[in-house]
Amino acid sequence: xxxxxxxxxxxxxxxxxxxxxxxxxxxxxxxxxxxxxxxxxxxxxxxxxxxxxxxxxxxxxxxxxxxxxxxxxxxxxxxxxxxxxxxxxxxxxxxxxxxxxxxxxxxxxxxxxxxxxxxxxxxxxxxxxxxxxxxxxxxxxxxxxxxxxxxxxxxxxxxxxxxxxxxxxxxxxxxxxxxxxxxxxxxxxxxxxxxxxxxxxxxxxxxxxxxxxxxxxxxxxxxxxxxxxxxxxxxxxxxxxxxxxxxxxxxxxxxxxxxxxxxxxxxxxxxx
Amino acid sequence: xxxxxxxxxxxxxxxxxxxxxxxxxxxxxxxxxxxxxxxxxxxxxxxxxxxxxxxxxxxxxxxxxxxxxxxxxxxxxxxxxxxxxxxxxxxxxxxxxxxxxxxxxxxxxxxxxxxxxxxxxxxxxxxxxxxxxxxxxxxxxxxxxxxxxxxxxxxxxxxxxxxxxxxxxxxxxxxxxxxxxxxxxxxxxxxxxxxxxxxxxxxxxxxxxxxxxxxxxxxxxxxxxxxxxxxxxxxxxxxxxxxxxxxxxxxxxxxxxxxxxxxxxxxxxxxx
Numbered sequence: 001x002x003x004x005x006x007x008x009x010x011x012x013x014x015x016x017x018x019x020x021x022x023x024x025x026x027x028x029x030x031x032x033x034x035x036x037x038x039x040x041x042x043x044x045x046x047x048x049x050x051x052x053x054x055x056x057x058x059x060x061x062x063x064x065x066x067x068x069x070x071x072x073x074x075x076x077x078x079x080x081x082x083x084x085x086x087x088x089x090x091x092x093x094x095x096x097x098x099x100x101x102x103x104x105x106x107x108x109x110x111x112x113x114x115x116x117x118x119x120x121x122x123x124x125x126x127x128x129x130x131x132x133x134x135x136x137x138x139x140x141x142x143x144x145x146x147x148x149x150x151x152x153x154x155x156x157x158x159x160x161x162x163x164x165x166x167x168x169x170x171x172x173x174x175x176x177x178x179x180x181x182x183x184x185x186x187x188x189x190x191x192x193x194x195x196x197x198x199x200x201x202x203x204x205x206x207x208x209x210x211x212x213x214x215x216x217x218x219x220x221x222x223x224x225x226x227x228x229x230x231x232x233x234x235x236x237x238x239x240x241x242x243x244x245x246x247x248x249x250x251x252x253x254x255x256x257x258x259x260x261x262x263x264x265x266x267x268x269x270x271x272x
Numbered sequence: 273x274x275x276x277x278x279x280x281x282x283x284x285x286x287x288x289x290x291x292x293x294x295x296x297x298x299x300x301x302x303x304x305x306x307x308x309x310x311x312x313x314x315x316x317x318x319x320x321x322x323x324x325x326x327x328x329x330x331x332x333x334x335x336x337x338x339x340x341x342x343x344x345x346x347x348x349x350x351x352x353x354x355x356x357x358x359x360x361x362x363x364x365x366x367x368x369x370x371x372x373x374x375x376x377x378x379x380x381x382x383x384x385x386x387x388x389x390x391x392x393x394x395x396x397x398x399x400x401x402x403x404x405x406x407x408x409x410x411x412x413x414x415x416x417x418x419x420x421x422x423x424x425x426x427x428x429x430x431x432x433x434x435x436x437x438x439x440x441x442x443x444x445x446x447x448x449x450x451x452x453x454x455x456x457x458x459x460x461x462x463x464x465x466x467x468x469x470x471x472x473x474x475x476x477x478x479x480x481x482x483x484x485x486x487x488x489x490x491x492x493x494x495x496x497x498x499x500x501x502x503x504x505x506x507x508x509x510x511x512x513x514x515x516x517x518x519x520x521x522x523x524x525x526x527x528x529x530x531x532x533x534x535x536x537x538x539x540x541x542x543x544x
Contacts, residue, residue, distance in 0.1 A: 004288050013285030014293060016276050016378055021286060021355065023417035024296030030363075055418070056425060081363070083293065086421075091302075091353070091380060093417065093424035093448055106288055108363060132404035133440060136422055144416035145295035145365065146327070149358075150408055152365035153328060168405065176365055 003075055003107035008067045018102060020085030023093065024143035026101075027051040028083045032110070032239055032269070033072045038080065039269055040238055041068070043201035048084065051140040052101075057086055059101045067103055075107040079239065083143070110271065113240050117161050118263070118270075121244035121255045122235070125160035127151040127176065131167045131196035139199040151176045162235055164227075164248060167196050172227045178237045179203035180222075182230035183258045187216045189230075202236040202269075209265045215258070232256030241270030275347055275379035280339045290374060292357030295365065296415035298373075299323040300355045304382070304511055304541070305344045310352065311541055312510055313340070315473035320356065323412040324373075329358055331373045339375055347379040351511065355415070382543065383511050389433050390535070390542075393516035393527045394507070397432035399423040399448065403439045403468035411471040423448045434507055436499075436520060439468050444499045450509045451475035452494075454502035455530045459488045461502075474508040474541075481537045487530070504528030513542030 004012045019025035029048055032039040045061060052059035064084070071080055083104040089096055129151040137144070151163055162175040173191050174180050179200040181190045188210050193199050207217050227233065233245040233253050242263045244255045263270075276284045291297035301320055304311040317333060324331040336356070343352055355376040361368055401423040409416070423435055434447040445463050446452050451472040453462045460482050465471050479489050499505065505517040505525050514535045516527045535542075 006288075012288055014288055014290075016278075016284055016286055016376060018286075018293070019421075021290070021293045021357075021376075022300075022415070023421055024415055025418060025421050028294075055422070079363070085293075091351070091383065093420045095421060095425050104288060104293075111363065129408060130406075132406035134402075134404035134419065136401060137418060142418055143294070143296055144418045146297060146409060146414055146416045147406065148365045149291075149295055149297050149367060150327070153367050 003071070005067070005071055005105040007103055008070070014104070015088060017088040018085050019087065019089040020083060020102070020143055022089060024145075025055075025089075025095075026057070026083060026085035026143045027055070028081065028141055028143060030238065031068070031080045031082065033075050033080050033107075034077050036073045036076060038068055038072050040201045040205060041065075043204055044238075047141060047199060047201060048082075051142065052084070054136070054140060055142070056095065057084065057101055058099055059084055064103060067105065071105045071107065078107055078109045079111065081106050081108070085143070111239050117243045118241065121246035122161035123159055123247040124175070124245050125155040125157070125163040126249055127154050127163040127165050129154060129165065131165050131173055133168055133195040135195055138196050139193045141198050148176050161243065166224065170224055172222050172224060173197045175235045178235035178243070181206065181234050181236065182222060182227060183232035183256060184226075184230050186258070187218060188258065189218045189220060189222060191222050192219050200237055202238045202241065205269070206236055206242070206262060206266070210262060213261075213265060232259045234259045234262075241266050275343070277339070277343055277377040279375055280342070286376070287360060289360040290357050291359065291361040292355060292374070292415055294361060296417075297327075297361075297367075298355060298357035298415045299327070299329070300353065300413055300415060302510065303340070303352045303354065305347050305352050305379075306349050308345045308348060310340055310344050312473045312477055313337075315476055316510075319413060319471060319473060320354075323414060324356070326408070326412060327414070328367065329356065329373055330371055331356055336375060339377065343377045343379065350379055350381045351383065353378050353380070357415070385433075385512050389515045390513065393518035394433035395431055395519040396447070396517050397427040397429070397435040398521055399426050399435040399437050401426065401437065403437050403445055405440055405467040407467055410468050411465045413470050420448050433515065438496065442496055444494050444496060445469045447507045450507035450515070453478065453506050453508065454494060454499060455504035455528060456498075456502050458530070459490060460530065461490045461492060461494060463494045464491050472509055474510045474513065477541070478508055478514070478534060478538070482534060485533075485537060504531050506531045506534070513538050
């Protein structure tokens with residue numbers, strides 16, 4: 001596993017009483033680290049804090065920040081995955097009144113995605129697995145991820161670098177491990193995530209940097225015909241930045257100018 | 273934690289690379305054990321096998337059975353909780369091609385529910401948390417249980433022993449840790465679980481024993497008005513058997529004759 005910490009100290013084993021294992025009762029963040037620096041740290045902490053608030057996890061964000069900074073210093077460059085759980089539980093779903101959150105950090109090398117994904121664009125697999133609509137969990141990066149496991153198991157063909165996930169009504173929502181953007185008439189659109197989906201930190205960063213650059217942005221429901229009719233389509237996440245989408249089933253999109261411009265705007269966050 | 277095994281051997285710590293922790297990628301069963309005997313074992317194994325098939329977990333059920341029997345022999349009497357995960361994973365949702373399921377067993381004393389729940393009936397709390405509709409996971413006792421955690425956190429009043437969970441359309445589905453039955457005109461009804469919910473082993477056992485006893489049974493959608501209009505209402509699970517429901521918000525039901533009769537039919541499975 002490489003470098004692993006629990007609650008700020010080197011450790012590599014979890015007590016079996018942890019509620020993260022029992023119920024997926026927790027959250028996670030996957031953070032790119034470059035020469036000891038945690039990229040988009042404030043956005044990761046903001047989402048984590050929002051998740052802790054909505055799940056009523058008694059999380060000390062200042063402690064998490066300090067542990068992340070120390071961990072990144074040891075890791076150097078790579079990926080830091082943080083899992084926060086509600087800690088130990090007795091039998092039963094009721095959150096213990098005296099719950100103490102457990103912080104689990106594991107470090108690894110940067111993901112080895114082919115450069116052509118970013119340079120030439122990728123083909124999307126159309127996942128049959130639909131995202132269930134659960135407003136209480138929508139947007140959070142929580143530990144209940146069986147839908148993503150089922151969706152990612154639908155294809156092995158390496159020609160498809162990611163999969164498209166829709167909700168029960170057929171609206172397009174995101175990739176299995178990415179957020180989705182479309183360009184229409186010079187405007188940048190990304191699906192609303194009020195019913196399902198993960199509100200990615202790179203999605204938020206792209207929305208902010210695009211707006212700064214004078215590009216109109218909009219968050220709204222996007223149905224499948226609207227996706228197919230888009231001028232450009234791309235995916236993003238905090239590790240790889242932006243992948244243009246050039247194909248989905250029989251459909252194709254050009255690798256467009258706005259997608260290239262946004263890739264350029266993120267160059268400080270993504271290894272070339 | 274008491275008695276704990278991993279993969280058939282005493283152990284009390286989980287590798288941090290386990291996909292049960294990372295994604296809730298697994299299943300569980302909570303089995304009542306009496307003097308070394310696992311109650312409703314075949315039903316537990318049947319549901320576990322069905323879950324493994326639907327999640328494509330490469331689970332050796334004969335091995336699970338052998339480990340459960342040996343574990344129950346050591347435990348004596350109490351509860352055996354079995355968690356099965358997809359084992360270790362690399363980073364990423366894709367199930368490893370060579371996944372090896374991990375079996376985690378933990379033993380504890382029987383749950384200490386007050387006898388009055390069974391004898392006098394309980395009050396239900398009306399949970400606001402709705403069950404999302406996900407047919408791919410419906411019926412399974414998988415490790416993604418944040419909805420139950422949120423629902424159980426809605427009330428602390430010990431006057432309510434369980435909570436009622438509805439789906440997004442308002443249909444009644446189950447309790448937070450129980451299945452639900454209603455009696456109407458002498459017929460025994462329990463909600464269909466095609467969209468959400470856990471198909472409990474005690475629910476299956478009650479349906480089978482009721483049919484054997486000549487009681488008409490039916491599995492169908494039940495809406496909230498139909499629940500309120502029922503002649504009798506009760507909950508069940510594999511640990512406590514049957515709890516009559518006598519109150520929900522301003523509504524009440526009598527502790528009825530068919531509920532009592534079914535409690536009697538289960539007397540071999542439930543401690544008096």
